[in-house]
Amino acid sequence: MTATDPLRFHVPAPSARPGEPPDFSYVAVPAAGAVRRPAIDAMATDIRDLADTMIRVLDDEARAIGPWSPPTSPDDLRRGLRAMMKTRAYDDRMQRAQRQGKTSFYMRCTGEEAIAVGHALELGPRDMYFPTYRQQGWLIARDWPLVDMMCQIFSNEKDRLHGRQMPVMYSARAAGFVSISGNLGTQYVQAVGWAMASAIKGDTCIASGVVGEGTTAEADFHYALTFAAAYRAPVILNVVNNQWAISSSQAVAGGESATFAARAIGHGIAALRVDGNDNLAVLAATRWARERALANHGPTLIEWVTYRAGAHSTSDDPSKYRPADEWKSWPLGDPIERLASHLIGTGSLSELQQSELQAEVEAEVMSAAREAESYGTLLDGRVAGFKSIFEDVFKEMPPHLMRQREQAGL
Amino acid sequence: MASMSMNAAVRSALDVMLGRDDNVVVFGEDVGFFGGVFRCTEGLQAKYGSHRVFDTPIAEGGIIGVAVGMGAYGLRPVPEIQFADYVYPGLDQLISEAARLRYRSAAEFTAPITVRMPCGGGIHGGQTHSQSPEALFTHVCGLKTVMPSTPYEAKGLLIAAIEDDDPVVFLEPKRLYNGPFDGHHDRPVVPWSAHPLGDVPDGYYTIPLGTAAIRRPGSDVTVLAYGTMVYVAETAAAEVGIDAEIIDLRTLLPLDTDTIEQSVRKTGRCVIVHEATRTSGFGAELAATVQELCFYSLEAPIERVTGWDTPYPHAQEWDYFPGPARVGAALRRVVGA
Numbered sequence: 247m248t249a250t251d252p253l254r255f256h257v258p259a260p261s262a263r264p265g266e267p268p269d270f271s272y273v274a275v276p277a278a279g280a281v282r283r284p285a286i287d288a289m290a291t292d293i294r295d296l297a298d299t300m301i302r303v304l305d306d307e308a309r310a311i312g313p314w315s316p317p318t319s320p321d322d323l324r325r326g327l328r329a330m331m332k333t334r335a336y337d338d339r340m341q342r343a344q345r346q347g348k349t350s351f352y353m354r355c356t357g358e359e360a361i362a363v364g365h366a367l368e369l370g371p372r373d374m375y376f377p378t379y380r381q382q383g384w385l386i387a388r389d390w391p392l393v394d395m396m397c398q399i400f401s402n403e404k405d406r407l408h409g410r411q412m413p414v415m416y417s418a419r420a421a422g423f424v425s426i427s428g429n430l431g432t433q434y435v436q437a438v439g440w441a442m443a444s445a446i447k448g449d450t451c452i453a454s455g456v457v458g459e460g461t462t463a464e465a466d467f468h469y470a471l472t473f474a475a476a477y478r479a480p481v482i483l484n485v486v487n488n489q490w491a492i493s494s495s496q497a498v499a500g501g502e503s504a505t506f507a508a509r510a511i512g513h514g515i516a517a518l519r520v521d522g523n524d525n526l527a528v529l530a531a532t533r534w535a536r537e538r539a540l541a542n543h544g545p546t547l548i549e550w551v552t553y554r555a556g557a558h559s560t561s562d563d564p565s566k567y568r569p570a571d572e573w574k575s576w577p578l579g580d581p582i583e584r585l586a587s588h589l590i591g592t593g594s595l596s597e598l599q600q601s602e603l604q605a606e607v608e609a610e611v612m613s614a615a616r617e618a619e620s621y622g623t624l625l626d627g628r629v630a631g632f633k634s635i636f637e638d639v640f641k642e643m644p645p646h647l648m649r650q651r652e653q654a655g656l
Numbered sequence: 657m658a659s660m661s662m663n664a665a666v667r668s669a670l671d672v673m674l675g676r677d678d679n680v681v682v683f684g685e686d687v688g689f690f691g692g693v694f695r696c697t698e699g700l701q702a703k704y705g706s707h708r709v710f711d712t713p714i715a716e717g718g719i720i721g722v723a724v725g726m727g728a729y730g731l732r733p734v735p736e737i738q739f740a741d742y743v744y745p746g747l748d749q750l751i752s753e754a755a756r757l758r759y760r761s762a763a764e765f766t767a768p769i770t771v772r773m774p775c776g777g778g779i780h781g782g783q784t785h786s787q788s789p790e791a792l793f794t795h796v797c798g799l800k801t802v803m804p805s806t807p808y809e810a811k812g813l814l815i816a817a818i819e820d821d822d823p824v825v826f827l828e829p830k831r832l833y834n835g836p837f838d839g840h841h842d843r844p845v846v847p848w849s850a851h852p853l854g855d856v857p858d859g860y861y862t863i864p865l866g867t868a869a870i871r872r873p874g875s876d877v878t879v880l881a882y883g884t885m886v887y888v889a890e891t892a893a894a895e896v897g898i899d900a901e902i903i904d905l906r907t908l909l910p911l912d913t914d915t916i917e918q919s920v921r922k923t924g925r926c927v928i929v930h931e932a933t934r935t936s937g938f939g940a941e942l943a944a945t946v947q948e949l950c951f952y953s954l955e956a957p958i959e960r961v962t963g964w965d966t967p968y969p970h971a972q973e974w975d976y977f978p979g980p981a982r983v984g985a986a987l988r989r990v991v992g993a
Binding site: 317406407411415417418424427432433435439441443444447454464468470638640641645646 | 913
């Protein structure tokens with residue numbers, strides 16, 4: 247061969263940009279119930295096929311079918327539905343509060359509620375979650391007080407974090423929810439470290455870490471998988487694939503070439519790829535991974551396939567980079583509607599009860615917002631004071647910080 | 657009491673703490689079965705088990721990252737970074753995570769980790785085995801930075817660091833592992849067994865972080881040094897016949913400014929010596945501190961003797977290293993001798 251064609255530089259692009267019709271043909275959606283459920287002690291090498299398909303429980307008629315259909319009670323499912331609805335109502339309220347100038351910033355998880363909520367209800371009370379900024383559903387599912395969450399968002403005097411952290415960077419140890427860093431991927435490795443510690447001590451609880459599909463590009467993702475595999479750490483490694491980082495699509499993170507679940511295969515880590523908008527599939531996959539970890543069979547990576555229905559944050563305008571109505575074409579639907587339909591279809595919920603539930607969660611959010619706002623918001627300027635900024639840098643304040651505190655007039 | 661080299665003293669500190677506290681775990685590249693490339697963990701895996709002392713993948717970001725997670729769980733991890741020159745992939749975990757976890761969570765979560773790493777030159781290690789990155793750590797709020805210069809201090813400071821509830825970067829000047837080194841590379845190595853500061857108690861003791869030591873009292877000039885440079889400064893002062901007060905800072909952050917202030921007020925002169933590069937080095941912070949605290953006592957400009965602002969060269973190591981000739985010349989200039 248003497249002549250060579252010029253090399254071509256490939257730049258991944260999303261399937262549709264603003265003004266173009268949404269195109270989700272790249273998302274293959276197998277029928278509900280079609281994927282096998284291996285034993286929890288299956289060798290990772292024997293279940294590689296599960297990284298390339300999608301575990302789904304709810305079919306198009308919202309019936310629960312197949313081997314992954316989890317044995318759950320209608321009460322538990324109603325509890326999950328309530329938490330998902332409350333999360334969406336909370337998001338709507340906080341989004342509005344940002345538009346009203348009561349907070350500088352907010353991040354909704356609209357369309358992704360099933361994942362954090364299902365995970366929170368399925369993991370144990372002593373398990374530890376290393377979330378990102380879009381897992382508020384965990385706190386709500388665990389009945390963490392909304393007022394406490396809102397006070398953090400308003401950075402007011404009741405904010406336990408003293409206004410040090412941007413809104414939504416909660417910390418709630420008692421709910422098994424680690425302080426959110428705001429950096430991406432760093433806490434994935436820490437989840438593995440926490441799980442290693444649990445195993446070192448012969449404890450009986452596991453850790454669960456979260457990244458988005460975009461963050462799988464960070465070195466931390468690979469550190470986490472390497473350490474989790476090497477030490478067979480009792481950890482669940484979640485990749486929430488909501489199709490969009492900010493304006494870069496999953497293709498920019500390498501999603502054109504392989505699924506994100508498949509990242510686990512080279513590490514010998516069990517991988518599941520799951521319909522993240524199917525709350526029953528979330529419960530089932532979480533349960534499988536937790537039981538596997540607790541039985542010392544090691545980590546599981548779960549790719550949750552979902553769609554970020556809202557903007558990345560209140561500082562973002564997604565109409566600039568993706569079709570405005572893309573969400574309506576998303577093949578996996580709306581997780582709240584799907585679970586509600588399932589409960590209605592099985593006679594566990596009536597449409598009247600559903601609208602009553604909606605009114606109930608909205609009233610709960612409204613009442614919490616009134617209370618939280620009474621402690622101060624950005625709008626009325628009653629935010630956490632300056633006096634605490636020198637505290638908690640170290641356990642005991644060293645002399646140089648004491649001097650600076652004095653210079654600051656405190 | 658036993659005569660110990662500095663690496664043996666480090667090992668003794670780890671041994672004491674592994675024995676005293678079940679939550680102490682030691683890990684890093686080659687630290688388990690093999691006992692570390694500088695032998696600082698030799699025998700500890702056999703004694704305490706591979707769940708307490710173990711090898712890790714070659715991933716400094718992973719090593720420090722899992723340490724932060726273990727710390728949040730309630731352990732006291734003591735990870736080793738094989739050379740300080742390799743710590744950079746772990747900086748995000750140190751700077752963005754370990755150093756700020758307490759602050760951002762209002763103390764709900766903390767990272768009581770001690771990250772050990774050999775630093776400094778003098779072993780023909782070139783630019784990837786010789787660096788002194790201490791200023792990167794002192795610039796980060798929430799980290800403590802420690803550098804011992806004797807076996808006795810290495811053990812007492814390391815135990816204090818492990819017991820400390822905040823993250824500590826523990827820098828071990830590798831040229832001092834086997835003996836004090838005064839910069840005269842062409843002379844025979846003096847082992848710690850021939851030095852009084854090589855006598856180390858076998859059991860538990862601590863040296864509080866944040867305290868400097870006056871290594872040699874004097875009246876002509878104050879020398880601020882740490883690590884290997886303490887011996888270089890001692891030798892340089894003796895060679896030029898200047899009565900220098902030599903302060904071994906031991907902990908760079910929190911800094912013992914009281915000891916510095918008292919000394920410079922007394923001598924009126926100050927020379928700062930470190931192996932690291934000069935620009936934005938820790939010497940700049942020291943010079944500013946001395947100026948803020950002692951300006952009206954100063955009788956001469958403050959001088960810095962440091963590594964040159966170049967990567968650490970291999971074949972030209974002894975031209976790069978701030979040895980006794982350069983330190984002695986600075987002492988003479990500052991005292992006007």
